[in-house]
Amino acid sequence: MNRMNIEGKVALVTGAGHVKGIGYAIAHELLRKNAKCVALLDINDLPGHEARDELRKQFSKAVILYIHCDVSSKSSLEGAFEKVKSHFGCIDIVCNNAAVPNETDWESTVNVNLIGTIRGTYLALDHMGVSRGGGGGVVINTSSCLGIITRPYSPVYGATKHGIVAFTRSIADNNTFKKNKVRVSAICPAKMDRPMRNVGSTMIPDFEELRKYADSLSSTPKSHITDTVVKLIENTEYNGTICVVLPDDPMKIIEPQTLTLV
Numbered sequence: 001m002n003r004m005n006i007e008g009k010v011a012l013v014t015g016a017g018h019v020k021g022i023g024y025a026i027a028h029e030l031l032r033k034n035a036k037c038v039a040l041l042d043i044n045d046l047p048g049h050e051a052r053d054e055l056r057k058q059f060s061k062a063v064i065l066y067i068h069c070d071v072s073s074k075s076s077l078e079g080a081f082e083k084v085k086s087h088f089g090c091i092d093i094v095c096n097n098a099a100v101p102n103e104t105d106w107e108s109t110v111n112v113n114l115i116g117t118i119r120g121t122y123l124a125l126d127h128m129g130v131s132r133g134g135g136g137g138v139v140i141n142t143s144s145c146l147g148i149i150t151r152p153y154s155p156v157y158g159a160t161k162h163g164i165v166a167f168t169r170s171i172a173d174n175n176t177f178k179k180n181k182v183r184v185s186a187i188c189p190a191k192m193d194r195p196m197r198n199v200g201s202t203m204i205p206d207f208e209e210l211r212k213y214a215d216s217l218s219s220t221p222k223s224h225i226t227d228t229v230v231k232l233i234e235n236t237e238y239n240g241t242i243c244v245v246l247p248d249d250p251m252k253i254i255e256p257q258t259l260t261l262v
C-alpha cells in the first residue's frame, strides 16, 4: 500500500470550532499524527477560540489557527484558503465538515452543506492541484448516513448529504487525481454520541419524530470517525471512496449504484 504521511502536513478543517464537534475531533487526530499546521474554520468565534486554545495547549509544537469563515460565502471561504496558504505556504489536507440541519430556513442548509462543500473542494483543487502549482493532497467531505438512506424528517439536510456523496464520487472520477494528484473521499457518519449544534424543533418541524427515531439507534463513537478519516488520508488507494461510519463497522465502503443506460 502506498502511504501519505500526515506528519508535517498542513490541514484546513471547516466547522471545527467546537471542542465537542466532529471537525475538532478530526483536527485533533491530525495533530496527534503530527500534522505541522492546522486551521480551524467556523462562524462561531467564541467556541472557535476555545477550541484553538485547547489544541494549542495539547500540541505546543504545531501551528494552530482559528479563522472566522462562513463556508456559504464565496468571498469568506476564498479569503480563508488564501490566509492558510499565505500563513503556512501550502495546503495538503482539506476537510469540508461544516453543516447545519435547518429544514425551516432550508436555503441556508443547501448553501452551507452542499455549496460550501462543493466550493471547498474546488478551492482545494485550486490550491493543492499539481496542474495549478500545488503539491497534491486529499479532500475529505463530511456527508452522513442520511446521504445514503432517506428518512422523512429532514429532507433538505438529506438532499444536501446525498449531493455531497454524488459530487465526491463524480469529481474523483473526473480525472481529478490524474490531473491534480488530489484524492477526494467522503465519510457518512451514523448517529453520533452528540447531536449537532442547535438541532431542535425550531429547525426541524418533525423534531419529535426524529428524536424518537434517533433514540432507537446506537451511537457511533467519534474515534470511529477519526480512524476512518486517517485511513482515507493515509492509504493512497482511497479516492472517490464513500464510507459509512457505523457503531459496529467504522468503515463500511458503499459502492455506487449500477444502472446501464442505453
Ligand SMILES: NC(=O)C1=CN([C@@H]2O[C@H](COP(=O)(O)OP(=O)(O)OC[C@H]3O[C@@H](n4cnc5c(N)ncnc54)[C@H](O)[C@@H]3O)[C@@H](O)[C@H]2O)C=CC1
Residues within 6 Å of the ligand: 014, 015, 016, 017, 018, 020, 021, 022, 023, 041, 042, 043, 044, 069, 070, 071, 072, 097, 098, 099, 100, 112, 142, 143, 144, 145, 188, 189, 190, 191, 192, 193, 194, 195, 196, 197, 198
Ligand atoms: N452529530 C451527528 O450525529 C452527525 C453529524 N454529521 C455531520 O458531521 C459534521 C459535523 O457535525 P457535528 O460536529 O456533529 O455538529 P456541529 O453542529 O457541532 O458542527 C458543525 C459546525 O459547523 C459550524 N458551521 C455551521 N454553519 C457554518 C458556516 N456557515 N460556516 C462555517 N462553519 C459553520 C458550526 O458552528 C459547528 O461548529 C456535519 O457535516 C454533520 O452534518 C453526520 C452524521 C451524524
Ligand SMILES: CCCCCC(=O)/C=C/C=C\C/C=C\C/C=C\CCCC(=O)O
Residues within 6 Å of the ligand: 101, 143, 144, 145, 146, 154, 157, 189, 190, 191, 192, 195, 196, 199, 210, 211, 213, 214, 217
Ligand atoms: C437532521 C438532523 C441531524 C442529523 C445527523 C445526521 O447526519 C445523521 C443522524 C442519523 C440518525 C439519527 C437522526 C437524527 C439525530 C438528530 C437529532 C437527535 C436529537 C435527539 C437527542 O439526541 O437529543
